[in-house]
Amino acid sequence: MSMPFAQAVRDFHLDQQRGPLVSHRGEEMEEHPLELYFSEFAAEGDDGAWFESWLDGPLLDLGAGAGRHTLYFQQQFETVAVDQSELLVETMRDRGVEDARVADMFSLRETFERDRFRSVLVFGTQMSLARSIHGVRQFLSDLAFVTAPDATAVVDGFDPEHEQTTEMIDYYADPARGLAYRVLQFEYDGTLGEPWLYRLFTPDRIRDATVGTDWDVVDVNPGTGDWAHHYKLALRKR
Incomplete structure (x- = not known):
């Protein structure tokens, strides 16, 4: 992650926040809520029962941020948290995460041995950073390498065809079916980070991306209310 985001999360954790974290689109700006990363995850909320039905240990939590999940x-089974930011990994350890590691979620084969995990959580729309259908297939191939034969994975995304997604500050349209872009650029304490390019996919396009991989989409959990544009998918290895 670029430094403004990680530094803002770290400072929020230490109660030393130096102004807001904002996302940019040219001169347009929008404050990004940091408390979201520190809210407590619970089985009775946040679709917790649905998550629990698809996840088992050992669990790999990719792009774990502040370690909320x-x-x-x-508390239930071995869980390994990964993020590429040292500041975020330090924050996770401060908060009680037992196994937090600095690593790139797109270099899993170089980080973990074959068949290491029973399930994987990729929550925070990070899979969109794969940037293309081909990139998603390569990522799913790497997931298959580090997971057991009966593995599952939970991923999420913003539906590019949903009206709420098109109103996001960092949304960019694409004429292709079921696709769009986000270009997310954060600023914090006078530092403007490098932009992050996300490729947005509908659930059907994720299904397309699984063709030729070891994975199938086996359940779709659509969003509701203010998060109606945000879906969650469960995948299972063939």
């Missing part, structure tokens, strides 16, 4: 699931 890891803190819950490590």
Whole structure:
């Protein structure tokens, strides 16, 4: 992650926040809520029962941020949290995450041995950073390498065809069916980070991406209310 985001999360954790974290689109700006990363995950909320039905240990939590999900699931089974930011990994450890590691979620084969995990959580729309259908297939191939034959995975995304997604500050349309872009650029404490390019997919396009991989989409959990544009998918290895 670029430094403004990670530094803002770290400072929020330490109660030393130096102004808001904002996302940019040219001169347009929008404050990004940091408390979201520190809210408690619970089985009775946040679709918790649905998550629990698809996840088992050992669990790999990719792009774990401040460790919100890891803190819950490590109470039930072995959970390894990964983020590429040292600041975020340090924050997770401060908060009680037992196994937090600095690593790139797109270099899993170099990080973990074959068949290491029973399930994987990729929550925070990070799979969209694969940037293309081909990139998603490569990522799913790497997931297959580090997971057991009966593995499951939970991923999420913003539906590019939903009206709420098109109103996001960082949304960019694409004429292709079921696709769009996000270009997310954060600023914090006078530092403007490098933009992050996300490729947005509908659930059907994720199904397309699984063709030729070891994975099938086996359940779709659509969003509701203010998060109606945000879906969650469960995948299972063939």
